[in-house]
Structures are given as structure tokens and as C-alpha cells.
Amino acid sequence: MTITIFKDLLLKKDYKTIQNILNVMNAVDIALLLSELEDKELAIAFRLIPKDEASDVFSNMSSTMQAYLVEIFTEKELKELLDNLYMDDTVDMLGELPANLVTRILDTVDNSKRNDINLLLNYPDDSAGSIMTTEYVALKKDMTVRDAMRHIKDVGIHKETIYTCYVLERRKLIGIVTAKDLMTMDDDTKIGDIMETELISVHTHTDQEEAARLFSKYDFLALPVLDADGLMVGIITVDDAIDVVVDEATEDMTVMAAVTPSEKSYFDTSVFAHAKNRFVWLLVLMFSATITGTIITRYENAFAAVPLLVSFIPMLMDTGGNCGSQSSTLIIRGLALDEIKFKDIFRVIFKEFRIALLVGIGLAIANGIRIFIMYKDLKMAIVIALSLSLIVIIAKIIGCTLPLFAKKLHMDPAIMASPLITTVVDTCSIMIYFSIATRVFTLS
């Protein structure tokens, strides 16, 4: 479906054909298609979407489009939409809308839904509470499978998932039953007899990354969320968990490249916002790199006597930086996946030390030979080989320890990644290099 054809049909008011087209399209794809329309066209096209799919399309739209639609909707249309929208999608939308539209929406929904919305809006960003939905199927332990199936038939259509059902006793979670159990067990079986009682749950304030990790560890489709009193308040579904996994990886990569992360995609972020997200880090790193420069000036006499010394600065700095970021990246990712913990610090350091020894000696030999052949200068070959080995070891130790300490101090380990470590390693590299050089060449 190309957008030009679609716009032509709208212009010709051939609404029948448009309806037929929208009828066979997926909600996600309809949302993508509508994003290419002008506001007025959008208003018409949205009203042509089949009733049962409209809310699904709506939840896949950008917040700008949502705001526009909420603004032009009649009271009746808005109510219809909100009735069909899942709770977590409603809350997501509210987080992005201007205040007057939020008020309009809160005025439209009924009391109990308004309370739920207000509750969800108050959870901190990135918490399990902020991504959960309050719509789940609750069962009682003395129901039979037949009762449960009848209950799901009655209420299930409005729930985000019916595939994991929660057995509650005075709002306390006492077991879970999967739809698979219900569909394959005998009708007269009691829920209490088949429910799973080894429960894994999170709290509303648990970090969303932690919750997402449980999904990939245990292959869940949904995860119950409890409040501070241990009472069940909602569930997180697997589709939201995937979004968290993707977003957190993007955020880590962005931070590791010294960019302040943005919620929006590359093209949706303005030039000015991009510049702002990058500028501060560059400024900090630039000024810290001048420390390295200041150290170099201390050795002016050394490179005045042996000018060749200067030409190895880029190679030594780059190698140190690369070694450091190799280690820090592996540790940062290991921390994010919970494969490495702070208590492993000595194991990590010992491992990195042995790796550095192998790598450092290898690089030193390769480079020492190259320099001896190219410059026939044994002293220079020794200086470079020695410096390289030491730089590699220092770089790897710094690279692996800084993220671990960041984690311990409840900072984001990704902040410690390549650029910052490069700056620290640079300073060390230059100091190692020139102190070895001045000794071997007996300069001052």
C-alpha cells in the first residue's frame, strides 16, 4: 500500500475502498501508514478503521498524532477509544500529552479507571510499576477449570493477556495457572490443585531492567507485580519486556559512546537536541584530555632530544584506549546481563591481568621487531615494547575495575565506558611512556 494511492483515495472520498484496505491491514502497519498523512487526512482515515482495531492502531501511534486525535474527538468517540485501550497504553499516552488533554481524558473515564491511571502515573520512570498493566485475569482457588474458562469467556476479552491467570486470596497472590493448563486439564479439576505455587514476582519499584531479565531467564509470558504490602497490583507482559530489553541496550550503547540518551529515535531527535546530548560530554572529556597534554609539556626536553618519541604517542594512546574499552565493554555488558557481580571483582582483575599479559607481550614483540627493523634502533624498540606491555596491563585493569566500582556506587556502569576510560588510560600511558623513555635514553 503506497501512501500516494492512499492519499488519492482520501481525496476522491472513496471511503469504501479505504475501509476494505484497512480491513486487511495489521494495526501496527496502519499506524505507520497514518503517520504519513496530514492532520485533516488523519482525522478522516482514523474514523474509517474497523471499530475493533481502532484502539490498537491508536496505541501504536506517535504521541503527536495521539494528541491531535484526542483534541478533535467528540465526547462519545473519546469514551469509546478509552474503553478499548489497555491500561498501560493509556498511561503511556498520558505521560506524553499536554496537560489540558490529560484533564480531558481523566474527565472522560469512570472513577475506578481514573484511580488506576493516577496510581500508575505515580510510579517512577523505569520502574516495574510504570510499565505494568492493571488488567489481568484473577481466579479463586476453589473454582473448577470449567468455572475458570467461563470466567475468562466473560472478562477475558478486555484483559491484555489471558494466558497467565492469577489465583488471589484477599488480593494476595497465592498461585498462577496458565491457559495451557486450563485447556488441557479435565473440566472438573480444582484450580487450587493445579495452580503453580512457586511464584516469581517483582515489586512496583523494581527496576524495569531487572524485571525484563526475569523474562529472558524464565521464559515468562507475564510477570506479576506486587505492592509494598505484597498485594497483587498488576502484571507486566512479555511484549513490554522486549521493549525494555531493546531500549536498555540502546541506552547502554548511547551512554558508552558518551552521548546523553534520548527517548526518541535518531531522526525524531532535533539537530539542537543531538548537539546538546553530545556537547557536555565532549567538553568534559576535552578538558580532561588537556591533562595528558600538560604532562607531555613536562617532557619537552625529551622529545627535543629524540624527536622520534613524539611519533609513537598516537599508537600508544590508541592501543591503551582500545585495550581499556575492550575490557570495560565486556564487563559493562556482563553486569547488565547479571553474569558479573561486584563480588567477582578479584576474579575479574586476575583474569584481565592474565589476558593483558598475553596480549601485551604479543603486541610488544610484534611492535618491537617492527621498530628494530624500520629504525635499527634497539633502545627505541625496547622503550616501545616495555611501554606497550605496561600500558596494556594498566589499561585492562582500569577498564575492568571502573565499571565494577560504578555499579557498587549505584551509578550506571556504562558511564565508565570507552571515552572516560580512554582519558584516564591516556594519562597513564603518556606517563609510563616518557618515564621509561627518559630512563632508557638517560634524558631528563
Place this chain on the structure above:
Amino acid sequence: MTITIFKDLLLKKDYKTIQNILNVMNAVDIALLLSELEDKELAIAFRLIPKDEASDVFSNMSSTMQAYLVEIFTEKELKELLDNLYMDDTVDMLGELPANLVTRILDTVDNSKRNDINLLLNYPDDSAGSIMTTEYVALKKDMTVRDAMRHIKDVGIHKETIYTCYVLERRKLIGIVTAKDLMTMDDDTKIGDIMETELISVHTHTDQEEAARLFSKYDFLALPVLDADGLMVGIITVDDAIDVVVDEATEDMTVMAAVTPSEKSYFDTSVFAHAKNRFVWLLVLMFSATITGTIITRYENAFAAVPLLVSFIPMLMDTGGNCGSQSSTLIIRGLALDEIKFKDIFRVIFKEFRIALLVGIGLAIANGIRIFIMYKDLKMAIVIALSLSLIVIIAKIIGCTLPLFAKKLHMDPAIMASPLITTVVDTCSIMIYFSIATRVFTLS
């Protein structure tokens, strides 16, 4: 459950208590617990796991543990295990086992299963075929909901998911029905009337990353996989899609830090393997950094005349490298998430150019002022400010274009990330810096 208590119980042969403990534990956690045991203890403990959970525990074990168990199992035990193991887990295991054990397993399973296994083993790594399972619920369009529910009750227990059912006609996929539909629709409804016919599927050779992206885009629980003739051969389930998302992000980060990616976790990779994964890239980057060094030697006279010039090398190199890796990281991630495509190249370059202009001028002003105040040297302030602006622009353009070209050439864009770009940018930075410096200071 601490491991020491568990080992004590094993030593005391208190198998009843162990069984009671295992009874209330989750399969994933049992596998973790068993991973801390010696081989002999493992053999005993595994046999104490409740029958219906044993295969689930097995599929969560490391390949070393699986190999050990397959080796010691009796014919009967092995058959029982394989009967209960999902097809995709069986194939995962076979990919890691030594040849003699693979033969043992293929001898144990029946003919039709053996054919399925051989089929799955032949799909390329990282393809949709390699992560799919052949066990899914197939329905016919003239079945009623009641027929379908009965069919699921009969066969469902052995299928990896029953929540998405596939309507086939002569092995061709003509529709899908969700368990939610079946559970909420009237019993006499015909499957043909309620099935969804807008189908999204992948081919066996589709990249697994592409398949995983469809999960996060459309919030699927399962995705059908078709063969070259368009016939249905299997499904991918959402739990495997999450694993792909996590693994691909890890792989990208690793490659971006100039480390050859490893399938194993940090601690499971040996020191030697770590060193090997890092050495080659370091060697390549080290030798390419010497180019920058060689360029510097060409300007020996310049820094002999103005020694202060040398002290700005680290700052300029680092800033260039950081700017380049900021851009490359955002582009690489955008490509991975399919938010940026090669055809956007001019849009990207224009955007990065404007960002670079803002950032470059900002940094130039900040640094120019600093240098003028610190050294009272207007010429030096001008040289650095000019060089900085140009370096930032060049770095951002190189940083954004290299990953796009890599994508176009069907290479992994992540390879073009920070270290490689740093090396290229370094060379440009030094050339820009010294050509400006020699002109302003009228050196030769």
C-alpha cells in the same frame, strides 16, 4: 537453597528431602543449582528431579553437563528425556555435543523425529530456521471452536506453544487463530470464520535478527516460518526472540569495542580465548595508528619550533575520536533497529553536519578562550579553535558514513565502530592540525 546444604543432603543420601526441595523449585533455578555439583553428584541429583520437570531442567543446562548426562543415561532414560524435550532445545543441544553422543541420540529417537532434527541442524547459524521448532498446533478451517479445543486437549501438551494455532490447507498456511479467540468465542463458530488472514511470516533463511525485530514491532507470541515453497515448517516463539535480541545487542557491543564476539559468557571464556578475541584487532589498529605517527614525524620542524604544539595532540585526537564514535554508535544502533536505512545517507550526513557545526563551534570557543587565557597566545588559540571545528566536522561525517557503507556492502556495521573510526579520524585530525599550525605560525 545454598549449595552446601544440598551437597550435605546428597552425601547423607537423604533423597526424600532433596526430592521435596526440587519439587518446589523452578526448572531454571534447579539447573543453576546443579551446575555447582560434581559429575557424580549431578547424576544422582538429576534422577531425583520430578519426571515432568526433568526435560525442562535439562534444556536449561550447559552443554558440558548435558553431554555428561547423555553419556551416562541408560537407553530408557535417554528415550524418556528425548520424548519430552522440545524440538528446538534438542537441536540446540546436538549442535554442542561431541559426534559420538549425537549418533547415540539420533539412534534413540524415532524416524520422523530424526528427519525433523536433521532438517533443523542444516539451517545456517543465525537463520530463522535454526531457532524455530517444528512442534505447533495445526488446525483445519472447517473445524469448529469445540473441535479445535478438543484437538488441543489431545495434542497440546507436547507443543511448545498452544497460544497461536495455525490453520493449514495442504501444508500451506492460510490463517492463524489465537487461544484467546478460542477461549472467548462461541463453541460452534467455524475456525475459517474467525481466523486472521493477514499473515506475517518469515522464511527459514531469514536472519534471526530480522525475525526478532518482527516480534518487538508486532508484539507477537509466535511467528510462523515457511520454506522456499511457502509451506509451513515451524514456528519461532517469543522466548527465543528475546534471547536473540539480547545476544545480538551483546554481539554488537562486543564488535564495537573491537573484540571478536564469543558465544560464551565472560567467565566461561578462557583467558587464552579472551586474549585471542582481542589480539588481532589490537594488532591491526596498532599498526594503522602508526600511520598517524608517521605523519607527525613529517612535522618535526614545526614542533621543534613551537614545542607547545605537541601538548594539544592528545586533546585533539581524543575529541575527534569521541565525536566519531558518538555518530557511529547512534547510526549503528539505528541500523540494527531498522530506524535508519542506507537510502537515508544524505539525510544523515546533512543532519550530522549541522550537529557538528553546533558542537564544533561550541568546543572551539570554549577551548580558544581557555588557551588565550592560559597562554596569552592568540595564534595558538586560533590554531586550536580552527582545528577543533574542522576535526569535529570531519569526525562526524566519517563516523556516520562508514557504518552506512558497511551495511550497503553487507558487512556488519558494528565493525566500523569507535576503534576503527578513531584510527581514521586520528590521521585526519593530525593532518588538519599541523597544516593549520604551519600556516598560522608560517613554519615549514
